[in-house]
Amino acid sequence: MKSIRCSFWICAIFLFSSPAFSTEAPISDATLECLDCHVLLHPGIVAEWEKSRHAQSTPEAAVSVEGLSRKVSAESIPDALKMTAVGCAECHGLRPGAHKDRFEHNGYALHVVVSPKDCSVCHPVETDQFSKNLMSHAYANLAENALYQKLEHSILGKPAFKNDRIHQDVTDDGTREEACYYCHGTRLEMEGIETRETELAGKLEFPMIRGWPNQGVGRINLDGSKGSCSACHTRHAFSIETARKPYTCKECHMGPDVPAFKVYESSKHGNLFSSHQAAWNFQNVPWTIGKDFTAPSCAACHVSLLVNADGAVVSNRSHQMNDRLPWRLFGLIYAHPHPATPDITRIRNKDGLPLPTDFNGGFATAYLINEKERHRRKTAMQAVCLNCHGTTWVQGFWTRFENTLVRTNADIRTATQLMEAIWEEGLADGKENPFDEAVEKKWIDIWLFYANTIRFASAMGCGGDYAVFADGRYMMARSLADLADEWRLRKGLPIAP
Ligand code: HEC
Ligand code: HEC
Ligand code: HEC
Ligand code: HEC
Ligand code: HEC
Ligand code: HEC
Ligand code: HEC
Ligand code: HEC
Structure with a gap:
């Protein structure tokens, strides 16, 4: 019955014989109406929703949960939403006055795009x-x-x-x-x-x-x-398990400019995740290190609320996701202290360009976090590591990581000196667009791909070959040699020393 598309009249009959939905929470009358049609139209959507926490709990029950496992952070929920499951009508009908995509649909004022502001009601x-x-x-x-x-x-x-x-x-x-x-x-x-x-x-x-x-x-x-x-919370399951697995982040953090997933996948942590994830628990809240999992995913290091075997909090959940990040690895064009605000359009370097660093390697310090804040964030990140590693291990790791930031920045400085010489001599047209000529793309490869890849591998547990031959130090050295030849050729200098 669910698989056929039906005419209006046949459907009218289905409306009187609604299938029972296997949710634990009562469903509102409005959502029951939606389900009557949408179970035929979109069985995929309805099945995911039915299995979701939204169908299994009412906001009233959720706010009464005390302690760390509470999933709904609102102090109070509007009366109209309290006593039923969070269903189709509840989300797609929230704050009807606020949405430009509002449309009349079978007697309801709805919107298609359920926004973060809608989610923020709960x-x-x-x-x-x-x-x-x-x-x-x-x-x-x-x-x-x-x-x-x-x-x-x-x-x-x-x-x-x-x-x-x-x-x-x-x-x-x-x-x-x-x-x-x-x-x-x-x-x-x-x-x-x-x-x-x-x-x-x-x-x-x-x-x-x-x-x-x-x-x-x-x-x-x-x-x-x-x-x-x-x-990250794919509709309509909105499952915490999906968000905690690295595949969710992989969709965007894959590289070669931002190769977090690649390096993670080929690190020891990634290997342990792949080998043992079937035996780990990705649903428990809070997430207990040791009991639920024994090696970190992206979420564990960057987002999750983690507790130790005694139930003591090791790190708080944060959707800010930069509060364990002292540095910005993504080099624009150099790695630098993390921006102080997420709106980076306001940043100006000393040359007036909208960049957090200048071409000489200086930082636009006024727009970046200070030493004290960097220390706080470093401590927050290391608190995660210290549940599975000793202090000596973590400090040794961190010293190498910060050395890699200094070293890759120095390599970029050398490449940029060559590029600037090419521009200054009029051997490339940097003014109109510093990114579009072939020689400029060699320079871009150095900071956007190779330096970033080396840093990401260093930060996230050494991702196999990515730091060396595959998009790493070898490619950096090769591109620098190419850029130097390019300079000498354009300048008419002999290639041999
Ligand atoms: C009488 C049947 C019927 C009822 C009742 C109904 N819908 Fe629909 N709905 C449809 C049809 C038909 C479509 C179009 C499907 C398509 O084009 O694939 C649709 C589409 C939608 C869309 C997608 C709109 C778009 O532009 O892609 C949303 C969201 C939606 N319905 C939500 C709801 C909600 C929420 C309710 C309950 C308040 C509801 N519907 C009740 C029949 C119904
Ligand atoms: C927790 C809130 C929430 C609930 C409950 C919910 N939706 Fe949605 N729905 C969303 C979000 C978020 C999107 C994605 C919109 C976007 O970001 O583009 C969406 C998208 C959709 C779309 C368009 C997606 C597509 O692939 O065409 C349809 C249709 C839809 N919902 C129908 C339903 C139906 C039917 C139900 C009830 C079974 C339902 N929704 C329950 C939040 C919700
Ligand atoms: C009307 C209130 C309400 C709205 C609106 C709402 N939620 Fe929820 N959310 C809940 C409730 C209730 C639960 C289940 C709580 C429980 O099980 O204790 C929940 C649970 C969740 C979970 C945890 C799922 C899991 O597997 O543990 C996520 C993630 C989530 N919501 C995301 C969203 C997103 C994203 C939106 C907007 C698209 C949204 N919610 C809109 C009430 C709401
Ligand atoms: C749909 C694409 C997408 C997905 C999925 C995604 N990200 Fe991102 N992420 C981005 C983009 C784009 C930026 C950079 C935004 C900017 O710099 O303006 C970013 C930036 C970040 C940052 C830096 C934040 C900051 O304020 O410094 C972190 C950390 C991050 N993502 C972690 C994650 C994690 C962990 C996941 C998976 C749970 C994930 N991302 C999933 C696209 C995504
Ligand atoms: C596959 C997903 C994806 C695509 C496609 C993508 N980006 Fe990004 N972008 C990201 C992520 C993820 C980050 C942040 C990485 C980090 O923080 O390490 C980012 C960051 C950036 C930044 C740094 C912004 C800042 O915070 O200063 C710039 C600039 C950028 N991207 C440009 C582009 C351009 C130009 C394109 C298209 C040609 C593009 N991106 C396409 C995922 C993507
Ligand atoms: C970049 C990925 C990403 C985005 C975007 C994102 N989340 Fe999350 N979210 C996560 C991760 C990862 C977790 C698991 C945290 C943990 O393990 O403690 C999570 C957990 C949650 C939980 C807690 C569920 C529980 O069981 O306690 C809620 C609620 C939630 N997110 C709501 C939202 C809302 C609302 C938005 C949009 C404003 C949002 N998230 C956007 C990645 C994301
Ligand atoms: C073992 C813990 C750990 C794991 C697992 C981990 N990261 Fe990281 N991540 C770090 C550290 C450490 C840094 C560097 C801290 C800093 O920049 O100050 C970092 C930095 C980042 C950044 C910021 C990059 C920038 O340009 O500033 C992003 C984005 C990111 N990680 C995404 C991910 C994603 C996606 C995954 C999973 C595929 C992941 N991380 C897995 C520890 C981890
Ligand atoms: C949940 C436990 C857990 C957490 C949290 C964790 N690790 Fe690990 N890590 C492991 C395990 C297990 C191994 C594999 C050890 C082995 O090879 O025998 C490992 C391996 C490593 C390696 C690989 C070393 C090598 O030579 O193969 C590095 C580097 C590392 N961790 C750094 C970190 C850092 C830095 C953090 C925090 C940002 C961190 N880890 C957080 C469990 C964890």
Whole structure:
């Protein structure tokens, strides 16, 4: 019965013989209506929801949970939502006045894009923390930074062969949405309402949303809020297990510019995760080191509430996710202390460029966290390690890691000196766009791919060959040699010393 598409009248019959839903919490009348149709339309969605915590608990029961295993951080929940499962109508009908994609649907005012602000009705702490994370600002951090826009243009611009050169014209929206903004998030905009004939319910109205579908971390939503919780809490299971597994992060943190997953996968921690995850528990809250798992996933080091065997808190959960990060590895163009605010569009280096470092390797210190805050964050990260490693191990690791930051920054400085010499001599046109010529791309490879890869491998437990031959030190040395030859050739200097 569930697999057939039916006419309006056949469906009217189904409406009177609704299938029973296996949820532990009572379902609101409104959601029962949604389910009647949507179990036929979208059995995948309904099945995931049925298994989710949202279908198994009422907000009233959830706020009465005391201690660390409480999942709902709101102090109080609006009466209308308290006593029933969190169902289709509860989420898609929340705050109806706030959403530009509001549409009338079978007697209900709904919206398609359930935003972080909607989730914050019940999960305000997580939403507030996430707003302090670079991820929730990932749209503007890229789209509103003039220099990064040049980098984007050098990659996505439409190439045309004109006057003996490649010129890049402005790219199209489809390409931007599918490339950079797939991860960084798009800006959603209402285009209007369209009426479509549906098999199940006749003529219905639907919002047409530019930039959607998209679940990028910094998406600008139709209620003005930033981000998408479903980047990690995939709809409609919204499962903590999914979020705790590294595959969730892999989708965006894969490289070669940001190879966190690659290095993790080939580290000892990643190996232990792959070998033993079937025997680990990814659902328990709080998460007990030793009992639930014995090697960390991304979430364990960066996000999770962790306790030790005595139930004592080792680290607090944080959706801010940078509060264990003293350094920013991603070099723009050098690794540097972490930015003090997640909106990095305001940063200016000493040359007035919107970058956290200048080309000489200096830091835009006024916009970055200070020594005291770095110490606090380092201690928070090391508190996690110290449950499975001794102090000597962790300190030895950290000394090498910070040495790698200093060393890769020095390598980038050398590459940048060569690049600057090429620009200054007029041997490349750096002014218009410092990222688009072939020689500039050799320089970019050095800081964007190789230096980053070496640092990520160093930070996340030494990811096998990634720090050396595969996108690591070998490639760095090779590109530096290429860049030096390029300089001598362009300058007319003999290649041999
Ligand atoms: C009489 C049947 C019916 C009822 C009742 C119903 N829907 Fe729908 N709904 C539909 C149909 C048909 C579609 C279109 C499906 C498609 O195009 O794939 C749809 C689409 C949707 C969409 C997607 C809109 C889009 O633009 O992609 C959402 C969200 C939705 N419904 C939520 C709900 C919620 C929440 C309720 C309960 C308050 C509900 N629906 C009740 C029939 C129904
Ligand atoms: C906890 C809140 C929540 C609940 C409960 C919920 N949804 Fe959603 N729904 C979302 C979110 C979040 C999205 C993703 C929107 C986005 O970020 O683009 C979504 C997306 C959708 C979409 C569009 C996705 C697609 O792939 O086309 C449909 C249709 C939909 N929901 C229907 C339902 C139905 C039917 C139910 C009840 C079984 C339901 N939702 C329950 C939050 C919820
Ligand atoms: C009306 C209140 C309400 C809204 C709105 C709501 N939730 Fe929940 N959420 C709950 C309740 C209740 C639970 C289950 C609590 C329990 O089991 O103790 C829960 C549990 C969760 C969990 C834990 C799941 C697990 O596997 O342990 C996540 C993650 C979550 N919600 C994310 C979201 C996201 C993302 C949104 C917005 C798209 C959202 N919630 C909207 C009430 C809500
Ligand atoms: C597969 C997902 C993904 C895609 C596609 C992607 N990025 Fe990113 N981007 C990331 C991640 C993840 C980070 C942050 C990495 C980190 O913090 O280590 C990031 C960070 C950045 C930053 C640094 C922003 C800051 O905080 O200063 C820039 C600039 C950037 N990306 C540019 C681009 C451009 C340009 C494109 C398209 C050509 C693009 N990205 C496509 C995932 C992506
Ligand atoms: C949909 C893509 C996407 C997913 C999924 C994703 N990230 Fe990110 N993440 C990004 C982007 C893009 C940035 C960089 C934003 C910027 O610099 O403006 C980022 C930045 C970060 C940062 C730096 C935050 C800060 O404020 O310094 C951390 C840490 C991080 N991600 C961890 C994770 C973890 C852990 C997971 C998995 C549980 C994950 N991310 C899943 C896209 C994603
Ligand atoms: C970058 C990935 C990522 C994004 C985006 C994200 N979360 Fe989470 N979330 C996680 C991880 C990982 C955990 C598991 C934390 C733990 O183990 O303690 C988690 C846990 C939760 C929990 C706790 C569940 C429990 O059982 O106690 C809630 C509630 C939650 N998230 C809500 C949200 C909301 C609301 C948003 C959007 C504002 C959001 N999350 C965005 C990764 C993410
Ligand atoms: C053993 C703990 C550990 C694990 C596991 C781990 N990380 Fe990290 N991560 C670190 C450390 C340490 C740093 C560097 C701290 C700093 O930058 O100050 C870091 C840095 C980062 C950053 C910041 C990068 C930047 O540009 O500043 C991101 C993003 C990140 N990790 C994502 C991930 C993802 C995704 C995974 C899983 C695939 C993961 N991490 C697994 C410990 C870990
Ligand atoms: C939940 C336990 C756990 C946590 C937390 C943890 N590790 Fe590990 N780590 C392990 C185990 C187990 C191994 C494998 C030991 C072996 O090879 O015998 C390992 C291996 C390593 C290795 C690989 C060394 C090598 O030479 O193969 C490094 C480096 C490392 N950890 C650093 C860290 C750092 C730094 C942190 C914190 C940011 C951390 N670990 C957090 C369990 C953990």
